[in-house]
Amino acid sequence: MAPWWGQEARGGVSGGVTGTPVVVKMQTPDWAISEVPPPGSPAAGGKDGRGKNARQITWVLLLKAHRAAGKLTGAATAALSVAAAARRRVAAGRTDSDADNAPPGLGGSPALRTRLYGFIRASLLLSVLLLAADVAAHAQGWHLAALPDLEAVEGLFAAGYAAWMRARAAYLGPALQFLTNACVVLFMIQSADRLILCLGCFWIKLRGIRPVPNAAAAAGNGNGKGSDDVEAGAQEEGDFPMVLVQIPMCNEKEVYQQSIGAVCNLDWPRSNFLVQVLDDSDDAATSALIREEVEKWQREGVRVLYRHRVIRDGYKAGNLKSAMNCSYVKDYEFVVIFDADFQPQEDFLKLTVPHFKGKEDVGLVQARWSFVNKDENLLTRLQNINLCFHFEVEQQVNGAFLNFFGFNGTAGVWRIKALEDSGGWMERTTVEDMDIAVRAHLKGWKFLYLNDVECELPESYEAYRKQQHRWHSGPMQLFRLCFVDIIKSKIGFWKKFNLIFLFFLLRKLILPFYSFTLFCVILPMTMFAPEAELPAWVVCYIPATMSLLNILPAPKSFPFIVPYLLFENTMSVTKFNAMISGLFQLGSAYEWVVTKKSGRSSEGDLVALVENEKQSKQLRVGSAPNLDSLAAKEELYPKAEPKPKKKKHNRLYRKELALSFLLLTAAARSLLSVQGIHFYFLLFQGVSFLVVGLDLIGEQVE
Secondary structure (H helix, E strand, O other), X not given: OOOHHHHHHOOXXXXXXXXXXXXXXXXXXXXXXXXXXXXXXXXXXXXXXXXXXXXXXHHHHHHHHHHHHHHHHHHHXXXXXXXXXXXXXXXXXXEOOOHHHOOOOOOOOHHHHHHHHHHHHHHHHHHHHHHXXXXXXXXXXXXXXXHHHHHOOOOXXXXXXXXXXXXXXXXXXXXXXXXXXXXXXXXXHHHHHHHHHHHHHHHHHHHOOOOOOHHHHOOOOOXXXXXXXXXXXXXXXXXXXXXXXXXXXXXXXXXXXXXXXXXXXXXXXXXXXXXXXXXXXXXHHHHHHHHHHHHHHHHOOOOEEEEEOOOOOOHHHHHHHHHHOOHHHHHOOEEEEOOOOOEOOOOHHHHHHHHHOOOOOXXXXXXXXXXXXXXOOHHHHHHHHHHHHHHHHXXXXXXXXXXXXXXXXXXXXXXXXHHHHOOXXXXXXXXXXXXXXXXXXXXXXXXXEEEEEEEOOXXXXXXXXXXXXXXXXXXXXXXXXXXXXXXXXXXXXXXXXXXXXXXXXXXXXXXXHHHHHHHHHHHHHHHHOOOOOOOHHHHHHHXXXXXXXXXXXXXXXXXXXXHHHHHHHHHHHHHHHHHHHHHOOOHHHHOOOOOOXXXXXXXXXXXXXXXXXXXXXXXXXXXXXXXXXXXXXHHHOOOOOOOOOOOOOOOEOHXXXXXXXXXXXXXXXXXXHOOHHHHHHHHHHHHHHHHHHOOOOEOOOO
């Protein structure tokens, strides 16, 4: 049956042709409209063919309106879904302070962990009271009156408000302005550091500066760029030194097969490399699965050993230290470390180990990371922006001009002599990778930075929050321990300056301090104390410029520049708390929580795995666990009572929620002062804290 509008377009039953028929294709996601000339009509493009019937235009507009309505309906559905998720969070009442959510090994008391939350909550209560007082004063017109005129007004409220204005003008305003100016100075210094790093990265790209192995440099053209075929250089020389590969892991049930398989497939003579699977799992079933995977590769001829520690002293540092104490380690020249969520390419060793040849002062070659799950959700996209800047700009510039950067803890090749000369692995901080890098730098060893490998990003806000806490408390612990050693070391003055001021103070202490203090404390306070002023360029223009510089290494993430700016300020509360706990040795500074992984593989890894399976001459044992061997292995482990499986939940984060209400209250107060940019910043930042506080960013658990 023909559509009724088709009949009208042809003139209805009267038979009079009044215009060109229109065929409407109802397709998703877009509507398609095409004109069909009637028989005998002029060809398309003629004078008569260009005439448009008013009824056709009406239908085009109606279809576009229908499409817009569909999009609005979709947005409304998404908003309702978010509101329902928030309602479920509030109804469940699970917060970050729940006992079942407390990280294991936390040495501090609950009072230490809630001190910052208590301060934010008190500030929120005070801001609400001040907002109510200011609204009442504006209703009376007192905001236009001079202080002497206000003092002449009778009444208790008028006297109290006049006293508040006197105290604000005499004491609070000047003190707040001084603190504001100090934070602005720190902000500008940090922004200048960020700009210089970006200029250094641009210079590296412009000049083509990159580390070149000696074997490849001989084939170069003399301009320092060298040959691109590093692997061929290594093969021509026939130089395959002895390499020890370590995979430390702890309860890595999701990713152990991928990491062990990728490392055992490294393209290196099997007689010249040994794989150590360093299992710190406290779950017997997981340990049995990892052991079986190791035995599978042993049957294929790979030199791989399984080591399990019953007593997990020192966590990852203790695990690596124990493995380096094995007697056979003396037969190896280099050691490569891969975390369990890394999947190196087959030619990783051929692209990294040749950089040590002829460079006896090089102690570390670090590879850049790339991320398998960077597009998983908004949280992973925002993390990818941060880490791309860290690797593409910070690490590359420091490696090219200073031969020093913080070891990333994985995807790095160490000269074993450098590790031993620096004192080996130590368990004194939660950032053992940065610790060994600083000590090696003080001993005069140089670092090189190149290439990339695959890894995973935390998909849940809870996992990311714990990871960031460890990454920001550990450096402050290390700074306390290494400060005297840096002063007494024999390295040059500028290297000491770089370590103390740039590496530790500016990027590890000042950055989280001013981010939290300036945008989460001072800015809301200036709304209630207008005597102190925070310029608009500090609130908007400079942060936007810095965010733009941060996003340059990941240009595909440009649409997320505004969420990134807001999210960075939102994370400042976690980073500030971690920095304070590490600097003053509070209990939470000693947290060690293994970041949860989901076990994804990149598309290239899956294709390579299929090709390897086709080319394999030996019949591999299946990836599924052998139940008979598992039953036999259970006799080696004492039968423990099964632990109830811990369910994953989205939670409410109290500090973030309290800060969201504080910023929204300050935004409401800014309307009384007609401060446009400040209002929008406080509004959007408050909403950002609210989204994070309700755990609506990252993985959503039904």
